[in-house]
Amino acid sequence: MPLNLDAYWMPFTSNQAFKRSPRMLERAEGMHYWTPEGRRILDGTAGLWCVNAGHARPRITQAIAAQAAKMDYAPPFQMAHADAFRLAERLTQHLPPTLKHVFFTTSGSEAVESALKIALAYHRANGEAHRTRLIGRERGYHGVNFGGTAVGGMGPNRKWFGSQMAGVDHLRHTHDLGRNAFSRGQPEHGAELADDLERLISLHDASTIAAVIVEPVAGSTGALMPPQGYLQRLRQICSQHGIVLIFDEVITGFGRLGAPFAAQHYEVTPDLMTMAKGITNGCVPMGAVACHQTIHQTIIRATPHGIELPHGYTYSAHPLACAAALATLDTYEEENLFSRASSMSPDWEDMLHSLADLPFVIDIRNTGLVGAIELAPRMGAPVGSRAFEVYLSCWEAGLLVRTTGDTIALSPPLIIERQQIHEMGQILSNALRRLT
Numbered sequence: 001m002p003l004n005l006d007a008y009w010m011p012f013t014s015n016q017a018f019k020r021s022p023r024m025l026e027r028a029e030g031m032h033y034w035t036p037e038g039r040r041i042l043d044g045t046a047g048l049w050c051v052n053a054g055h056a057r058p059r060i061t062q063a064i065a066a067q068a069a070k071m072d073y074a075p076p077f078q079m080a081h082a083d084a085f086r087l088a089e090r091l092t093q094h095l096p097p098t099l100k101h102v103f104f105t106t107s108g109s110e111a112v113e114s115a116l117k118i119a120l121a122y123h124r125a126n127g128e129a130h131r132t133r134l135i136g137r138e139r140g141y142h143g144v145n146f147g148g149t150a151v152g153g154m155g156p157n158r159k160w161f162g163s164q165m166a167g168v169d170h171l172r173h174t175h176d177l178g179r180n181a182f183s184r185g186q187p188e189h190g191a192e193l194a195d196d197l198e199r200l201i202s203l204h205d206a207s208t209i210a211a212v213i214v215e216p217v218a219g220s221t222g223a224l225m226p227p228q229g230y231l232q233r234l235r236q237i238c239s240q241h242g243i244v245l246i247f248d249e250v251i252t253g254f255g256r257l258g259a260p261f262a263a264q265h266y267e268v269t270p271d272l273m274t275m276a277k278g279i280t281n282g283c284v285p286m287g288a289v290a291c292h293q294t295i296h297q298t299i300i301r302a303t304p305h306g307i308e309l310p311h312g313y314t315y316s317a318h319p320l321a322c323a324a325a326l327a328t329l330d331t332y333e334e335e336n337l338f339s340r341a342s343s344m345s346p347d348w349e350d351m352l353h354s355l356a357d358l359p360f361v362i363d364i365r366n367t368g369l370v371g372a373i374e375l376a377p378r379m380g381a382p383v384g385s386r387a388f389e390v391y392l393s394c395w396e397a398g399l400l401v402r403t404t405g406d407t408i409a410l411s412p413p414l415i416i417e418r419q420q421i422h423e424m425g426q427i428l429s430n431a432l433r434r435l436t
């Protein structure tokens with residue numbers, strides 16, 4: 001019987017276009033997907049920035065199967081299972097030393113909501129309940145729940161959803177093609193954009209501001225690297241004014257930049273850090289918030305009896321997710337995958353920048369195993385029409401890429417080999433040459 005495509009309402013998808021011409025995946029292993037027709041597709045995006053160790057790793061899939069057979073589910077409120085503690089402890093070994101506690105969620109969006117609520121709870125517990133304002137950044141992406149949508153800064157994701165949350169403001173974004181186009185790694189210009197926070201502090205007064213949330217590398221908006229000195233400056237201003245700094249590391253975590261987290265890569269430690277995706281190699285949904293010891297202690301000590309933080313999810317620290325995450329960490333550690341993005345980065349960078357002279361390319365950006373190719377918008381056509389054409393050509397040629405607006409974003413599994421980087425370059429180059 002032919003598959004009925006009607007009932008499934010697909011997320012972040014043009015449902016009408018997809019259902020006219022579906023792209024289906026059936027199987028995955030290592031660096032590749034296979035379609036139901038048996039076509040092999042090189043995974044240039046690690047699924048959606050999450051399958052960092054490559055697909056269907058037996059150690060991880062076996063750990064999930066064994067856990068499902070042993071104990072499928074355990075309530076996380078007022079009871080626990082040992083792997084939840086083991087996993088939190090293991091994660092702290094890869095975190096900056098002051099981030100000593102981990103709160104589990106089911107996704108990146110929930111990690112963001114949890115981090116925003118922990119920041120508010122911290123100020124309240126610390127006698128500063130007047131700090132309620134949350135600051136995000138233009139072009140930021142922090143998932144799709146109400147808090148994340150409100151602090152997020154991608155216009156198309158916000159405009160459908162009313163007034164979202166009161167008391168939110170945004171820093172300016174850091175994208176500056178005029179000064180920084182074709183930068184390799186961190187762009188040179190733009191550290192002063194962090195001073196935008198001083199402007200918002202003058203406007204609202206620091207005593208009203210709870211937290212600033214940024215992605216160290218803005219992913220969904222098209223892979224924008226932080227200008228040199230920008231994150232350091234943001235850290236300094238937050239510390240000076242008692243504002244909680246949250247790094248949303250949902251895509252930068254677990255080796256994407258060549259260190260466990262962007263915090264180590266850029267040598268800037270936030271007070272709270274969100275993570276998801278690569279935490280289980282994408283196998284089982286899971287997110288987490290890592291917390292500075294002072295934030296954790298302040299909240300815990302404020303309530304000597306009873307529940308200290310009335311927050312959590314039915315699936316917090318789900319046994320299958322914990323089993324997957326522990327096996328994922330074993331894999332990352334054994335294969336040194338947290339440093340692999342930096343050892344592969346020179347080849348990756350050269351491949352990307354070799355595309356710089358092709359038609360309509362107006363910027364190439366890269367860091368670790370992240371890449372972005374920005375195209376000139378097509379006059380009179382919907383935003384992103386050129387990038388989507390490249391996406392379709394790559395799909396036909398057996399390569400999976402992502403597009404956002406006029407940017408093609410790349411983030412392959414960290415196990416990628418040099419030959420596969422070369423293959424990606426060939427397919428991208430052919431697709432770009434065909435553009436009109």
Ligand code: PXG
Nearest residue numbers: 107108109141142143215219220248250251
């Ligand atoms: N924060 C960041 C920085 C993200 O990148 C989320 C939060 C939300 O995570 P969940 O697990 O709730 O989806 C994300 C998600 C893209 C793309 O094309 C990126 C994400 C999701 C969908 C598409 O770059 N990141």
